Every structure is written in C-alpha cells, then in structure tokens.
Amino acid sequence: MTTPRETRADRRRATEARILEKAREEFAAKGFDRTTIRAVAGAAGVDPALVMQYFGSKRELFGRAVQAFAASPPEGAGADVFADRMLATLGLKLGGLPEGTLAVLRSMLTDPAAAEHVRAALGGQIADAGAAVPAPDDRELRAALAVTTLLGVTIGHQLLGLSALREASPDRIAALLRPALNALVEPAP
Known part of the structure; x- marks a missing residue:
C-alpha cells in the first residue's frame, strides 16, 4: 500500500501551523513587545522572511496566534x-x-x-x-x-x-x- 504524497499545500499548512504554535509559545512566555519574528522563526525552524511572508507583520502574527478556534x-x-x-x-x-x-x-x-x-x-x-x-x-x-x-x-x-x-x-x-x-x-x- 502506498501512502499519499504530501502536496505543496499540505506542507504550507503544516509550516504555518508550526509557526503559529511556536508564536503562541513565544508570546505567552515573553509578551508581545519582547517577542521577535526572529525568535518565532528560530523556534519553528524557518527563515524569518517566511514568517513575514505568511503573516505580514508581528501584529498580524499575534492576531492569528490568539485565535484559539481558528481550526x-x-x-x-x-x-x-x-x-x-x-x-x-x-x-x-x-x-x-x-x-x-x-x-x-x-x-x-x-x-x-x-x-x-x-x-x-x-x-x-x-x-x-x-x-x-x-x-x-x-x-x-x-x-x-x-x-x-x-x-x-x-x-x-x-x-x-x-x-x-x-x-x-x-x-x-x-x-x-x-x-x-x-x-x-x-x-x-
């Protein structure tokens, strides 16, 4: 039995979810002001530019992170x-x-x-x-x-x-x- 191939969209959703999870952890631990995009990216194992590409700004990332029921x-x-x-x-x-x-x-x-x-x-x-x-x-x-x-x-x-x-x-x-x-x-x- 073969496993279905992970699509590019699946990988994108997984990366976005991982960034949000790490952002929640960083914001909870450090608050908005002391959390940096670089720290979130490092925790998620991605480039900071990718965080910005997905979320636009730190404020938008925070807004998405506090939406507990997005999924x-x-x-x-x-x-x-x-x-x-x-x-x-x-x-x-x-x-x-x-x-x-x-x-x-x-x-x-x-x-x-x-x-x-x-x-x-x-x-x-x-x-x-x-x-x-x-x-x-x-x-x-x-x-x-x-x-x-x-x-x-x-x-x-x-x-x-x-x-x-x-x-x-x-x-x-x-x-x-x-x-x-x-x-x-x-x-x-």
Whole structure:
C-alpha cells in the first residue's frame, strides 16, 4: 500500500501551523513587545522572511496566534479541549498585548469607533468559540460568557493592574478558571 504524497499545500499548512504554535509559545512566555519574528522563526525552524511572508507583520502574527478556534476542534472534543483552547489564548494575553490593542481596550467605553472594533473582534471570537462548544444548546451564549469572562480577566490584569491577578501566575489563573469554563460549556445532565 502506498501512502499519499504530501502536496505543496499540505506542507504550507503544516509550516504555518508550526509557526503559529511556536508564536503562541513565544508570546505567552515573553509578551508581545519582547517577542521577535526572529525568535518565532528560530523556534519553528524557518527563515524569518517566511514568517513575514505568511503573516505580514508581528501584529498580524499575534492576531492569528490568539485565535484559539481558528481550526475545527477534534471530533468529539469535550469541555476540557474547549477550556484548553480558551486558556491558551488567555496565557498569550496575560503575557502582554500590543499597545494598539491596549489603546482600543482603553477607549472602548468612550469612543464609538473603538467600541465597534472590539465588538466586531469579540463577535468573531464568540462565533469561532461557539462552533467548538460541546453542549448542543445555547452555543453562542455559552461562548459569549466564556469569551467575556476571559476579557474581564485580561482587562483586570493588563489595564487595571489588579494585584491579585498580577501576582498570580498564568498557570494558577488557568487552573482556577478551568472548572468554570468546563461548567459553562458542558451539556446539561
């Protein structure tokens, strides 16, 4: 039996996925400002020019990296997989957000254009997360609750500098949030 040949498109998708995985790790560990395209490329085993070719800029790479639900969840994925994906994006956000993102978040309550930008971004995240919610009912509502919970944690950590959030490690925050996220998306008994 012969194995199917890997196409050029398959190799491209695999390389892009590897770059995104390494970018998530770098952004989570170092934050946006201290992460470099060169470091991401080195971790992924590719040339920095290839990262730029695929993603255009560091900001676009970060934007793609924080999209936890860009790929479809594995068949039969449950609440733990959903929580893992949500908490991975939270780790990135606690590592540090780009100044432009922070500026929009700071302005969203007073500037209609900033509010619309955040609403659109969150709407996309909620739609993507909703498709991955294992519960068959209220998928969009459950996803909206999960996404906005993490938004609140991000605002408390990044913008308000709440000491309880700043002093806790991202792993500790994730461990405490995991049961709540699982409860939000598990099907009712």
